[in-house]
Structures are given as structure tokens and as C-alpha cells.
Amino acid sequence: MGRTAGRTPDDTRRALLDAAADAVRARGIHASLDEIARFAGVSKGGLIYHFASKDDLILELARDQLAAFQASIDAALDPADTSPGRLTRAYIRAALTPAGDDAAVRQSIALITQLMTLPAVAELARADAERLDAALAADGLPPDVLALVVAAADGMSCAPLWGAATRTPAHRRLTERLLHLTRHPELWES
Amino acid sequence: MGRTAGRTPDDTRRALLDAAADAVRARGIHASLDEIARFAGVSKGGLIYHFASKDDLILELARDQLAAFQASIDAALDPADTSPGRLTRAYIRAALTPAGDDAAVRQSIALITQLMTLPAVAELARADAERLDAALAADGLPPDVLALVVAAADGMSCAPLWGAATRTPAHRRLTERLLHLTRHPELWES
DNA sequence: GTCTATAAATGGATAGAC
DNA sequence: GTCTATCCATTTATAGAC
Numbered sequence: 001m002g003r004t005a006g007r008t009p010d011d012t013r014r015a016l017l018d019a020a021a022d023a024v025r026a027r028g029i030h031a032s033l034d035e036i037a038r039f040a041g042v043s044k045g046g047l048i049y050h051f052a053s054k055d056d057l058i059l060e061l062a063r064d065q066l067a068a069f070q071a072s073i074d075a076a077l078d079p080a081d082t083s084p085g086r087l088t089r090a091y092i093r094a095a096l097t098p099a100g101d102d103a104a105v106r107q108s109i110a111l112i113t114q115l116m117t118l119p120a121v122a123e124l125a126r127a128d129a130e131r132l133d134a135a136l137a138a139d140g141l142p143p144d145v146l147a148l149v150v151a152a153a154d155g156m157s158c159a160p161l162w163g164a165a166t167r168t169p170a171h172r173r174l175t176e177r178l179l180h181l182t183r184h185p186e187l188w189e190s
Numbered sequence: 191m192g193r194t195a196g197r198t199p200d201d202t203r204r205a206l207l208d209a210a211a212d213a214v215r216a217r218g219i220h221a222s223l224d225e226i227a228r229f230a231g232v233s234k235g236g237l238i239y240h241f242a243s244k245d246d247l248i249l250e251l252a253r254d255q256l257a258a259f260q261a262s263i264d265a266a267l268d269p270a271d272t273s274p275g276r277l278t279r280a281y282i283r284a285a286l287t288p289a290g291d292d293a294a295v296r297q298s299i300a301l302i303t304q305l306m307t308l309p310a311v312a313e314l315a316r317a318d319a320e321r322l323d324a325a326l327a328a329d330g331l332p333p334d335v336l337a338l339v340v341a342a343a344d345g346m347s348c349a350p351l352w353g354a355a356t357r358t359p360a361h362r363r364l365t366e367r368l369l370h371l372t373r374h375p376e377l378w379e380s
Numbered sequence: 381g382t383c384t385a386t387a388a389a390t391g392g393a394t395a396g397a398c
Numbered sequence: 399g400t401c402t403a404t405c406c407a408t409t410t411a412t413a414g415a416c
Contacts, residue, residue: 009399028307030220032391044392046400054392113303113351117218126353133354147360148367152338155345161303163316164323170337177338199381222409234410236382244410 013050015040020061021111029058029114055118062121065108066128069094084140085182088149091136092182095157096175110161145185149178203240205230210251211301219248219304245308252311255298256318259284274330275372278339281326282372285347286365300351335375339368 007015019040023031033054037047051057076090076097115121136146152174159166181188197205209230213221223244227237241247266280266287305311326336342364349356371378 012399028219030307030391033393034391043401045394045402048393049400110303113300114307116351117220117304122353129352129354143360144363144367147364148342151343151345151349151364152341153345154348155341155343158344158348159341161306161348162319163312164319168337170333171341173334174337174341177334202381220409223411224409233383235384235412238411239382 009050012040012042012046016042016047016050016057017061017064020057021065021108024058024061024114025111029117033057055120058115058118059120059124062112062115062118062124065112065115066125069108070128070132083183085185087139088136088141088146088182089179091132092149092153092175092178095153096171109157113161141182142185142189145181145188148188149182152178199240202230202232202236206232206237206240206247207251207254210247211255211298214248214251214304215301219307223247245310248305248308249310249314252302252305252308252314255302255305256315259298260318260322273373275375277329278326278331278336278372279369281322282339282343282365282368285343286361299347303351331372332375332379335371335378338378339372342368 016036020031020036023036023039027035033047034044036057037044040047047057051060073087073090073094076093078086078089081089112121112125116125136150137143139146141149156166156171156174206226210221210226213226213229217225223237224234226247227234230237237247241250262284263277263280266283268276268279271279302311302315306315326340327333329336331339346356346361346364
């Protein structure tokens with residue numbers, strides 16, 4: 001008894017994580033458990049059954065978001081591309097192209113900054129960034145070119161944070177130019 | 191009566207804004223008024239005398255931070271430099287060099303993201319970014335070069351947000367390279 | 381101009397019913 | 399497996415003393 005027809009515990013958990021993401025995006029990290037729970041169609045008590053505390057919920061949400069970004073990098077890997085810089089190209093595409101419904105991926109940057117209010121999340125994100133940096137460093141590009149390309153991609157993907165204009169022709173051209181540079185690093189090194 | 195010896199109302203206001211900045215950096219946007227007030231050496235009641243509400247305090251703090259960043263750009267303007275790109279170079283220096291005690295300027299990025307939880311602050315920051323973008327667009331550099339250089343500077347200055355490594359040799363080299371590019375835009379345009 | 385005391389609201393978490 | 403009811407801590411904001 002008690003099981004709501006048509007929703008498994010995993011479904012409920014998924015719904016709660018999604019609701020938490022929406023609520024935090026909209027209201028910031030202080031979105032209340034009550035708000036999140038109602039948004040997911042459960043009660044506050046129901047939420048607490050699935051996540052032991054608010055901190056626990058936020059930490060799991062952070063894990064979920066970081067995993068989603070990594071998944072979008074993996075999805076952007078071109079199997080036919082075996083040249084140096086293939087991971088870097090996937091990173092650029094994942095960070096800058098609104099592929100699929102990945103407008104969400106862009107927004108998740110703003111979300112992560114909210115989640116990082118929690119020290120445990122900050123540490124998780126730091127470790128994740130370190131892992132990614134190491135992988136990129138081993139991607140076969142000259143360090144100077146890698147630094148430029150990653151910085152530019154990060155800068156463009158952060159722009160929405162400030163409400164700056166994005167998806168302008170200049171930005172699209174720049175994205176292409178960065179991808180081109182990873183294939184011809186000598187253009188920058190020379 | 192009542193006036194605490196040796197501190198004018200403006201001094202108190204300044205102390206409260208500084209304390210709020212410290213508290214929000216340390217504890218996030220949910221730092222309590224009580225905390226902030228004690229840190230500034232006033233009572234909660236004293237704080238509320240100077241700022242009508244917490245939202246008011248946060249909004250004024252955001253104005254203060256944006257003005258400080260603009261001031262550091264102005265300070266980085268080279269009077270002897272009259273070539274196209276002089277404002278862009280000042281922007282790069284302000285965003286990337288820890289001049290003076292401007293380690294605070296770097297940290298203020300993380301602070302602003304916290305403050306943007308407040309919709310009024312988000313709007314303020316958006317308008318400020320728009321103003322800055324317009325000024326940079328009128329700086330005389332080819333749009334493609336401007337887009338690259340600003341994106342790369344933004345990306346490097348955002349890196350600490352993720353706890354990523356910063357001030358590495360590669361970053362210092364990249365900063366110099368970006369400044370160089372603003373003086374020789376044909377290197378990228380060609 | 382600043383403080384104390386307190387009101388009023390909200391949020392996180394627990395206990396136990398169903 | 400989920401909900402209701404409730405407790406307790408925290409927080410913003412007010413009222414009024416000094």
C-alpha cells in the first residue's frame with residue numbers, strides 16, 4: 001500500500017531531482033523543501049523519505065548535474081575523429097552548442113553556482129574540474145592552444161550568467177574558429 | 191547623542207557593505223543580518239537603520255561591487271595608450287591581474303553570482319553587462335578579435351569559480367598573448 | 381544614531397498514521 | 399511508500415528605549 005499508482009520510487013526520486021533543479025534555478029538555493037516537494041507532486045514528508053536532508057538532496061542534485069554535463073561531452077565525441085584534440089572538440093561542442101534540449105545544459109552552469117553554496121558541493125565540483133582538466137591536458141594539443149580554446153569556451157558558456165548577449169553571429173563564428181584551431185594548432189603557436 | 195565616537199554614518203554604511211561582502215562570500219546569500227551586523231560592529235537594529243531591508247542591503251552591495259569592477263577597469267586604462275583596443279586591454283588587465291589588493295576583485299565574481307539570486311540584482315547586472323559590451327564594441331577592434339579576447343578573459347576569470355587551477359604559467363602566457371592580439375588583430379583575422 | 385526586545389513568519393526535520 | 403501534524407530553530411522586521 002501507499003505506492004502511488006504508476007510511479008516507482010526511482011521515478012519519484014527523478015521527479016524530485018528535476019523539481020529541485022527547477023526550483024533552485026528559479027528561487028536560488030533557498031528554495032524550500034515544501035516548494036520542491038509540491039513541484040514534484042509529493043509532500044515534504046515524501047521528499048524527506050527519499051533524501052535524508054536538504055543538504056543530501058542538494059548534493060545528489062549536484063552529482064546529477066555534473067554527470068549530465070559529462071554525458072553531453074561523451075555524446076559530443078566524434079567516433080570517426082581520432083586526431084589530437086578530439087576530447088577538446090567534444091568539450092567545445094558540449095559547452096557551446098544547444099544540441100537537443102541542451103539549453104538546459106547552458107542553464108545548469110547558473111544552477112551549479114547556486115549549489116556550490118554548499119561546501120560539500122564545492123569540493124565535488126573542484127574534484128570534477130580537476131579530473132576534466134587532466135583529461136583535456138592529455139588530449140594531445142599544445143598547452144598554449146588548449147588554454148586559449150578552453151578559456152574562450154568557458155567564457156562564452158559563462159556569458160549567460162551575466163545576462164550578456166549570446167548566440168550572436170560573432171559567437172557562432174568564434175565557436176567554429178576554436179574548433180578549427182584545435183585541428184590546426186600551428187595557427188596560434190606560430 | 192547616539193553617534194558612536196569616531197564613526198560617521200557613511201563610515202558605518204561602508205563597514206556594513208564590507209561586512210556583508212565578507213559574510214556572503216563565506217556563507218552564501220543566506221548569511222543572516224545578525225551575522226553581518228555583528229561583523230561590522232553594529233547591532234541588527236543598527237543595520238536596519240541604514241538599509242531598509244535585506245534585499246535593499248544586497249542590492250546596494252551589488253551596485254558597490256559593479257562600481258568597484260568598473261573603477262578597476264578605469265584604473266587599468268593606460269593614459270599613454272590611444273590605439274584601438276585600449277579599453278579592451280584595460281578590461282583584460284582588470285579581469286586577470288591581481289593588481290594592488292585586487293585579489294578581492296577576482297573573488298567578487300563569486301560574490302556577484304551569489305547576489306544574483308535576487309532578481310533585482312540580476313537585472314542590474316544585465317544592464318551593466320550591456321553597457322560594458324557596448325563600450326567594448328566601440329573600442330575599435332574587429333568584432334571577431336574582440337569576441338575571442340573577451341571570451342578568453344571571461345573564461346580565465348571565471349575559472350576560480352569551479353576551483354580550477356589559475357595563475358599557472360600557461361594562464362600568464364595566455365594573458366600576455368591576448369594583450370598582444372589586441373595590438374595586432376591581423377594575427378587572428380588573417 | 382544605535383540598541384534591546386519581541387513579534388511574525390518560515391524552514392528543516394521528526395513521529396507516527398495510513 | 400507517502401502523508402499529516404507538529405516541534406524547534408532561525409530569521410526578518412518592527413517598536414520603542416536610550
